[in-house]
Amino acid sequence: MNSHKRVLIADDEPNILLSLEFLMRKKGFDVFIARNGSEAMEIIKKQKLDVAVLDIMMPDIDGYQICKYIKEHEAYANCKVLFLSAKSKEADIEKGFATGADAYVTKPFSTRDLMQRVLDLCQ
Amino acid sequence: MINSWVLIGISLGYWVLLFAIAWGAERLKLTGKSLSNSPYVYSLTLAVYCTAWTFYGSIGKVKDGGIDFLAVYIGPTLMAVPSWFILKKIIRICKAQQISTIADFISSRYGKNLSLAALVTVFLFFGIIPYISLQLKAISESFNLLTQSGQFIGIPKGLSIFGNTALIMAIGMAVFAVLFGTRRIETSEKHEGMVAAVAFESLIKLIAFIAAGLFVCYGVFDGFGDIFSKANQVPSLQKLFTLPEEGGYANWFWTCALSGMAVIFLPRQFQVAVIENTNEKHLNKSIWLFPLYLLLINIFVLPIAFGGQLIFNNVGVDSDYLILDIPLLFNQKALALLVFIGGYAAATGMIIVETIALSTMFSNHLVIPMLLAMDPSNAKLHDNLSRIIIQSRRVGIIFILTAAYLYYKAISGHYSLVSIGLISFVSVAQLMPAIIGGIFWKKGNKLGALVGLILGFSIWFYTLVIPSLAGTAFISDHFVLTGPYQVWWLKPYALFGLHGFSPIVHSLFWSMLLNVSAYVGFSVFSDQTVTEQNQAEIFVEVNRYAPLLESTSSWKGTAYMPDITSLLANFLGSVRTNQALNAFAQRNNINLNENKADPKLVAYAERVLSGIIGSASARIMVSATVKEEELKIDELLNILKESQQLMRLNKELTRKTEELERARNELESVNSRLKEQDELKDDFLTTVTHELRTPITSIRAFSEIIFDNDDLEAEERKQYISIIIKETERISRLISQVLDLEKYDSGKQKLVIQEVNLQGLVEQSSIAVDQLLREKGIILIKDFSPSVTAVFLDEDKIQQVLINLLSNAIKFTTDEIVLKLRYTETHWRLYVEDNGPGIPQELKELIFEKFYQAKNQTIRKPKGSGLGLAISKRIMELHQGNLVLIDNPAKGAVFLLEVPFNPLNLQYNEQS
Incomplete structure (x- = not known):
């Protein structure tokens, strides 16, 4: 059912990438991996993504900038953005949505909950 | 050769300068800047004590008396501390009571008595006028010395008036005193111009004297030692090094005491020290500047005196003027002129102040009481009063200077400078019992003061003044030699057969004995009037009452506003009267529009009048204007006590308010400190929880994956579980480091310092990271310079630092790490160099902060707890060492560790 959905996972923590990649593939997504902001940007430009799961704190380009880029360009209108961040304060979450995110999940997260959110975004 | 016109020109020029200074100071005061409001100017004006007598006479005195002359300066020096207390009290009394002369002070204390003030004034005229003549004499003689020295030529015959220097001097002085001494009607006001001029003159005379001294010591002779050793070889000079044998010490002691009194009670000293005090x-x-001045002006007295005796051997010179003769002999015209001006300054300063002080007494205590005695309520008189007062002061000035000039013409040619000065001193010493008793002893009364003063002055007159006239046309020599009518015990220099003292000490002894006895005796055995009691209370207890005297009324009765206003307006004019009354009313919350005058206002009016015409006359004027009742001493005390309580309450309240304010400020600063710490703690907590989230996230994710997926490959499952284990380790490491750091920050962490083999320790640390090195294929190059091996340090802690630095280097380096061990004289140094990407300049300091990325949270640091370097830095600081990142021109980071060989200078027995 999700065989054609394309997902980007961008995070600088290898363990997060490893676990999310496992979970997404299991659900049948096409998974793209980025270890930092610039890798994420390249993938966004090349691949027609359905969902981008973005960490906020990354060494080069942070999640906010990437999200803004996606939301500002008509070409990526179909790409939903989900922030996955350790920043869990009310203000942080508000800022995430203000940047244009479609969903916000705080770390540590429940894998089932996260997957449900990603699936919802794909509807 | 210098034309004598030059001398005349310089003298005139000096006068012009003096006038300009006085005028300038008065102008400056108008702009709000007061020269007299400076302790240095004040101390310089006190030096008006040093007159021509000091300038010329001290040197003359050495010829006969040796170091005798010093007593006149040691007395005031010894008095410096007691006079601080006495003057402070007198100044407060004079300010509170608007007293403007020493005669007024005495009269005011003893019930505002007119006759007492007049008596003191007359006595002081007798005592001081000879002293003023003495100054004229000094100027005149020094002028003649210069013009007849052969250094100056061409005194024009027709200008012989310039030969009569004393007369010209007296005229110049009169002009100055009239201009700057009688400008304002309130004598209790300061004479700004006079003060500035006198301070300047004190400076000039000091400079001139020291210049002459230096010339004699180093220009003529070969320093102090040279003069004294040469003088010591001359028998007639040798004996001058000590006091004369017969009665020497007693004379010395009494002269000290005498000058100690004079320095406070001479009218000019009272004027500058009390009246002009701002x-x-x-x-x-x-208290120390004035004695310092006395010391400076006396340093060269002996060298000049001895030097002069050695040069002239008493032939052809008056020893009083050695200070002029020496420069003239050596053809030092400029120096001679400077010395002349110095002596001139010493004399004029004294005459100006003394004349102003005496003329105020003349007008307030002699002229005005006479006018009032004619008809106190005479309206016509009232209209002209202020003009009469000013005029009478001017007349006083001219009268005093004329008298001084005539005395100089008639008598003073016979006497040396010092003897006339000391005669004056004895006369003013007579004021001592009445003043000192008056401010410390409430029982001292008018009768005691009056009888004491009359007896003291009579003895003084008989034992010093009359004999000084002996041999002149007035009195024959027999009077002194055998006593009047051959009565031996009436011999003026040996009264009642008292021998062995100098005439001065002899006179001082008898006059003071009778004066003090009469003062004490009559005070004890007679009563005080009510006014006397009230004034005694205020004078003696002035330190208690001074602050509240303005706002209390020491007066009782009925008075009407128009009467008070017109009384003051007679003296001040209606504009200034209204100004003064309004200001006072405002300060004390008094309504001026009521017809009946407030008692406080009446008391204030009387004080203002006192400042103009003296307290006794003011008393008479006020009592003639209003209807008064007698204010009993217990009523006065009650009034004073009430205001005192009020003031104390006020003070208490102010103190309390200040305390509260202080407490509030303290609380505020503590609060802001706490807030700051709270914020730091918050920051730290946020960072720590954030750092914990990352491993927990991984652990949770993989735990759930394993839990939900029974079908995982064994290999996959094992990998995920190993991640969970590693992340758990990361959490425990973080927790222990946080706790560690907290220990350092709170100071709980202690070092265990031991003697350690340094190279061994570095080797051990590198072995600990051996595994990591091999995994990443990194080469570790060791470069140890052999020298010190045993150092003192905490082995475990330093190893922790080394391992931390090595692990960091392993994380970032490309392929090799260099460890360099070096030594300075006191420290060992370890460099840890990698060839990784290096650390940007702007992060050089930041990396040593805990979780340095916390400030910029969207940028993440390389992996690690973020606490390793922070802890390492603290360990180094505990070792009194340092850990820094040093600049490296090549790629890569270089950390430098620097530690003293023996931090804390620990000994073996302190190691544990």
């Missing part, structure tokens, strides 16, 4: 705090500096 701030009693100036006493704190003058």
Whole structure:
């Protein structure tokens, strides 16, 4: 059912990438991996993504900038953005949505909950 | 050769300068800047004590008396501390009571008595006028010395008036005193111009004297030692090094005591020290500055005196003027002129102040009481009063200077400078019992003061003044030699057969004995009037009452506003009267529009009048204007006590308010400190929880994956579980480091310092990271310079630092790490160099902060707890060492560790 959905996972923590990649593939997504902001940007430009799961704190380009880029360009209108961040304060979450995110999940997260959110975004 | 016109020109020029200074100071005061409001100017004006007598006479005195002359300066020096207390008290009394002369002070204390003030004034005229003549004599003689020295030529015959220097001097002085001494009607006001001029003159005379001294010591002779050793070889000079044998010490002691009194009670000293005082705090500096001045002006007296005797051997010179003769002999015209001006300054300063002080007494205590005695309520008189007062002061000035000039013409040619001065001293010493008793002893009364003063002055007159006239046309020599009518016990220099003292000490002894006895005796055995009681209370307890005297009324009765206003307007004019009354009313919350005058206002009016015409006359004027009742001493005390309580309450309240304010400020600063710490703690907590989230996230994710997926490959499952284990380790490491750091920050962490083999320790640390090195294929190059091996340190902690630095280097380096061990004289140094990407300049300091990325949270640091370097830095600081990142021109980071060989200088027995 999700065989054609394309997902980007961008995070600088290898363990997060490893676990999310496992979970997404299991659900049948096409998974793209980025270890930092610039890798994420390249993938966004090349691949027609359905969902981008973005960490906020990354060494080069942070999640906010990437999200803004996606939301500002008509070409990526179909790409939903989900922030996955350790920043869990009310203000942080508000800022995430203000940047244009479609969903916000705080770390540590429940894998089932996260997957449900990603699936919802794909509807 | 210098034309004598030059001398005349310089003298005139000096006068012009003096006038300009006085005028400038008065102008400056108008702009709000007061020269007299300085402890240095104040101390300089006190130096008006040093007259021509000091300038010329001290040197002359050495010829006969050796170091005798010093007593006149040691007395005031010894008095410096007691006079601080006495003057402070007198200044407060004079400010509170608007007293403007020493005669007024005495009269005011003893019930505002007119006759007492007049008596003191007349006595002081007798005592001081010879002293003024003495100054004229000094100027005149020094002028003649210069013009007849052969250094100056061409005194024009027709200008012989210039030969009569004393007369010209007296005229110049009169002009100055009239201009700057009688400008304002309130004598209790300061004479700004006079003060500035006198301070300047004190400076000039000091400079001139020291210049002459230096010339004699180093220009003529070969220093102090040379003069003294040469003088010591001359028998007639040798004996001058000590006091004369017969009665020497007793004379010396009494002269000290005498000058100690004179320095306070001479009218000119009273004028500058008390009346012209602008701030009693100036006493704190003058207490040592004035003695310092006396010391400076006396340093060269002996060298000049001895030098002069050695040069001239008493032939052809008056020893009083050696200070002029020496420069003239050596053809030093400029120096001779400077010395002449110095002596001129010493004399004019004294005459100006003394004349102003005496003329105020003349007008307030002689002229005005006479006018009032004619008809106190005479309306016509009232209209002209202020003009009459000013005129009478001017007349006084001219009268005094004329008298001094005539005395100089008639008598003073016979006497040396010092003897006339000391005669004056004895006369003013007579004021001592009445003043000192008056401010410390409430029982001292008018009758005691009056009888004491009359007896003291009579003895003085008989034992010093009359004999000084002996041999002149007035009195024959027999009077002194055998006593009047051959009565031996009436011999003026040996009264009642008292022998062995100098005439001065002899006179001082008898006059003071009778004066003090009469003062004490009559005071004890007679009563005080009510006014006397009230004034005694205020004078003796002035330190208690001074602050509240303005706002209390020491007066009782009925008075009407128009009467008070017109009384003051007679003296001040209606504009200034209204100004003064309005200001006072505002300060004390008094309604001026009521017809009946407030008692406080009446008391204030009387004080203002006192400042103009003296307290006794003011008393008479006020009592003639209003209807009064007698204010009993217990009523006065009650009034004073009430205001005192009020003031104390006020003070208490102010103190309490200040305390509260202080407490509030303290609380505020503590609060802001706490807030700051709270914020730091918050920051730290946020960072720590954030750092914990990352491993927990991984652990949770993989745990759930394993839990939900029974079908995982064994290999996959094992990998995920190993991640969970590693992340758990990361959490425990973080927790222990946080706790560690907390220990350092709170100071709980202690070092265990031991003697350690340094190279061994570095080797051990590198072995600990051996595994990591091999995994990443990194080469570790060791470069140890052999020298010190045993150092003192905490082995475990330093190893922790080394391992931390090595692990960091392993994380970032490309392929090799260099460890360099070096030594300075006191420290060992370890460099850890990698060839990784290096650390940007702007992060050089930041990396040593805990979780340095916390400030910029969207940028993440390389992996690690973020606490390793922070802890390492603290360990180094505990070792009194340092850990820094040093600049490296090549790629890569270089950390430098620097530690003293023996931090804390620990000994073996302190190691544990």
